[in-house]
Amino acid sequence: MTIPVSQSKVRVMVVDDSMVARSLIIKGLSAHPRIEVVGYAINTLDARNKIPQYKPDVITMDVEMPGQSGIDFLKEYLPTHPIPVILVSSLNLKVFDALAVGAVDFVRKPGNSGTSETAFLAALAQKVVMAATARVRSAPPSIRAASAPIPKLGASPALDRVIVGLGASTGGTEATLEVMKRLPADIPPMVIVQHMPPGFTKMYAERLNRLCAMEVREAQSGDELKRGLALIAPADLQCRVVRIGTRYTVNCTPGEKVSGHRPSVDAMFYSMAETVTCKMVGIIMTGMGQDGAHGLLEMRKKGAYTIGQDKESSVVYGMPGVAQNIGAVMIQASCENVANVLLRHLKTLG
Numbered sequence: 001m002t003i004p005v006s007q008s009k010v011r012v013m014v015v016d017d018s019m020v021a022r023s024l025i026i027k028g029l030s031a032h033p034r035i036e037v038v039g040y041a042i043n044t045l046d047a048r049n050k051i052p053q054y055k056p057d058v059i060t061m062d063v064e065m066p067g068q069s070g071i072d073f074l075k076e077y078l079p080t081h082p083i084p085v086i087l088v089s090s091l092n093l094k095v096f097d098a099l100a101v102g103a104v105d106f107v108r109k110p111g112n113s114g115t116s117e118t119a120f121l122a123a124l125a126q127k128v129v130m131a132a133t134a135r136v137r138s139a140p141p142s143i144r145a146a147s148a149p150i151p152k153l154g155a156s157p158a159l160d161r162v163i164v165g166l167g168a169s170t171g172g173t174e175a176t177l178e179v180m181k182r183l184p185a186d187i188p189p190m191v192i193v194q195h196m197p198p199g200f201t202k203m204y205a206e207r208l209n210r211l212c213a214m215e216v217r218e219a220q221s222g223d224e225l226k227r228g229l230a231l232i233a234p235a236d237l238q239c240r241v242v243r244i245g246t247r248y249t250v251n252c253t254p255g256e257k258v259s260g261h262r263p264s265v266d267a268m269f270y271s272m273a274e275t276v277t278c279k280m281v282g283i284i285m286t287g288m289g290q291d292g293a294h295g296l297l298e299m300r301k302k303g304a305y306t307i308g309q310d311k312e313s314s315v316v317y318g319m320p321g322v323a324q325n326i327g328a329v330m331i332q333a334s335c336e337n338v339a340n341v342l343l344r345h346l347k348t349l350g
Helices: 019-030 044-054 070-077 094-100 117-131 157-161 172-180 200-211 265-275 293-301 319-325 338-349
Strands: 010-015 035-041 058-062 085-089 105-108 162-168 190-194 215-218 229-232 238-244 247-253 279-284 305-309 331-333
Touching: 010 019, 010 044, 010 117, 019 035, 019 058, 019 117, 035 044, 035 117, 044 058, 044 070, 058 070, 058 117, 070 094, 085 094, 085 117, 094 105, 094 172, 094 200, 105 117, 157 162, 157 338, 162 172, 162 265, 162 293, 162 338, 172 190, 172 200, 172 338, 190 238, 190 265, 200 215, 200 229, 238 265, 265 279, 265 293, 279 293, 279 319, 279 338, 293 305, 293 319, 305 319, 305 338, 331 338
Parallel strands: 010 035, 010 058, 058 085, 085 105, 162 190, 162 279, 190 229, 215 229, 279 305, 305 331
Antiparallel strands: 238 247
């Protein structure tokens, strides 16, 4: 008898050169009712030989391994074999290079990160189950350099009174970059929530700052929102927009998870809906679950212009799909076209 898709197990192959890490991951994932570990590999060459044999639905892979790195393997393998890969990484900037060439998501290894083995395995299992249905983008356009400088919006006073909020999760690191690299240096202030483990949000902000025209940095409480600045919500803190007279700042504080996350897109969007009295734009991108959908709806009710990433370009059409279904999204656009939609709207305000 055929097992219903909703009950079938996700077949996983573990690729890691550390026997200790392999044992931990295999044991932890095998305990999950929705996961079957079908095999392992000790390096990328071993993985290349075993993938046809094991036929996994999802691969977990260390980034740094002797011989060929996980990044180089993905560059070569994914264009012709688009299999979902979850990275298992230490605090390493190279994880973003691996996401850029098609890895679906990543989990930070336990140890010095302060993450317990239990929390690590729970996060990894959740991402593995999700990845089984993810769309693999093996050659995302975001790795290509911009062909020409982006024209500035200009000194319109109306654009000084606009705030843009953007939220993303699985697949969002590259999707957000795809949007940001197409925006000018004088873009209205942006607040961005990307679900990410502690330590990585600062590196991610620095990466965007290098690749985009505007200034991008990790948010700190008290940072004032101003044109030409994009703030990335710090991992493990809730980031909310606060109004002080005619100025707007962010408040980044510990607190309960909202919609299952910290930082939460919903927490940020709700704060905008409650406090922002100038023009607003809300953008919801690829991601698992529904974080941000209801907050975006509240923003729309308060007059915000709202954009959702479409299904075809989303790695996981969870967050933007829920937002679309509940009426929070005014217009859908592909990952590559979200920036154009935003700029067209901003020009109507100027």
